[in-house]
Amino acid sequence: MNTTLPSARRWLPLVFLSLPSLACQPEEGRDVSTRPGPGSGSGGGASVIVDGNELTPLPARIRRLTNAEYNASVQALLGTSATPADDFPPDARQHGFTVNEAQRVDPVLARALDGSAQALAQEARPEFPRLAPCADTASGGEACAASFIESFATRAYRRPLTDEDRTSLLTLYRAGAEGATYEDGIELLIRGILQSPGFLYLTEIGDGSPGPIVSLTPSEIAASLSYIITGGPPDDALIQAAADGLLDTPEGREAEARRLFATEAGRARTVRVVREWLGIDRITATSKDANVYPEFAGARDAMARETDAFVREVLATTPGGVEDLLGSPWTVVDAHLAGLYGLGGEGRVDSPDRIGLLNQGAFLSVHAHAHETAPVLRGVALLRRVACFDIELPTNLSLQIVPPVPDPTKTTRERFSIHAQDPGCANCHRLIDPLGFSFEHFDGMGVYREREGDAPVDSTMTITLGKDFDGSYADSNELAAALATSEAVRECFARQLFRSAAGEGQNSKPYEDSFQVLWSALPPDAQGVLVENLITYAKSPLFSLRGAP
Incomplete structure (x- = not known):
């Protein structure tokens, strides 16, 4: 068994993200229109009119997974109980929360990510018959690798693969398997995928439609909803809901959000939000x-x-x-x-x-x-x-x-x-x-x-x-x-919950103020309730729309 893969260990491609183009459609059941704003940079300060209120969606962006999200993601992908990110450098924080736009991959973290990916890939080798089955690795290894790429990388990237993804990943497999074994090629694939931007970053860049406002793709909506509520990647039910178009509507997102909040992962993520809120x-x-x-x-x-x-x-x-x-x-x-x-x-x-x-x-x-x-x-x-x-x-x-x-x-x-x-x-x-x-x-x-x-x-x-x-x-x-029992504290709590989910950081006030407009329409007995605040955000156009990149 070749565990060092000398011919390929220094060549781990960056699998850049690309997304399918989907038509931008207003959400059903709401009066939604858009207008360009005076801002500059990503998002351009564009606003959206929702039920007569002018609101500012977050800008299109990508953000790195937090350490806790990384652990949850590798556990879901590989079936491991390992928590390698516990040994990573601490997350950057904005407003006290770890979900934010300030997360970066510096040289120290890059080395930790490489070490983690290598250890996880090696640990997974006994599971290859389950993860990457192949009846004939001698003559059919490449076909098996292509099948593994389709299933594993799609889950890792939380979106459909592009032809460019498939080509670069198959090339990586060949680099690992050449002069070695099918298992060596799969190991290098896993190692590369776990260090790729497609895995390490969540995208909120939309469907590429023209205009100042873009809709997130169904895959982006599913991923954002899952990480906000459970701190981990979408489960099969949420992926299917996205594929069926159920997340295109406020009602569909609300139904899935309530289901996710009831899971153990949802409860654990809620505890984490409260702990981060108060430090x-x-x-x-x-x-x-x-x-x-x-x-x-x-x-x-x-x-x-x-x-x-x-x-x-x-x-x-x-x-x-x-x-x-x-x-x-x-x-x-x-x-x-x-x-x-x-x-x-x-x-x-x-x-x-x-x-x-x-x-x-x-x-x-x-x-x-x-x-x-x-x-x-x-x-x-x-x-x-x-x-x-x-x-x-x-x-x-x-x-x-x-x-x-x-x-x-x-x-x-x-x-x-x-x-x-x-x-x-x-x-x-x-x-x-x-x-x-x-x-x-x-x-x-x-x-x-x-x-x-x-x-x-x-x-x-x-x-x-x-x-x-x-x-x-x-x-x-x-x-x-x-x-x-303070109304001022209830309002602050809602603002903090939005910060914990939106992760926009120090320049978040326009987006927070837009959420507060939606929050103020909640019944008074729901305004201080954690779950209801986050569901209000998830079902709103502020969740599914972004200022164009």
């Missing part, structure tokens, strides 16, 4: 000073499991809205975490002093320092992630960050109150710090405390943001209860 997906990479928080290392994984179990329970037993995520007076813990929290029992237990995700260990630990609490980090997390209130970075304002001087005779709140005395800091910190101070009853790993050193903890605060949750609160529990 708590970083809990497993968070570390603490063992001299200050000796119990953290043993509790960290339990905190991650708590978040996962809590979100899943919210989805299973409540409408699944931001009110439930931020305001539920219960949690789901194991015995170890229950002991740290001072709760009676394990599993789903009442936690009236720890309302919702914001008062759980994962959020409190991630948004804290290694050796102490961090009112600024916790306050900024609420402002940006929960209230969609932008705060400038000090470096953008030419301000030098000077942490408060350590002083064991003062509480953290007393030390950080110095911000209010500095004219250069006060404008921002009068908004940030009160929110952070509300969490001071929880230490840097989220354990409740009444005292810090010899002094009592003061978690009272008053916030004035011009939002409907402005007011005075005794602590983070009271604040969380107010945030959970």
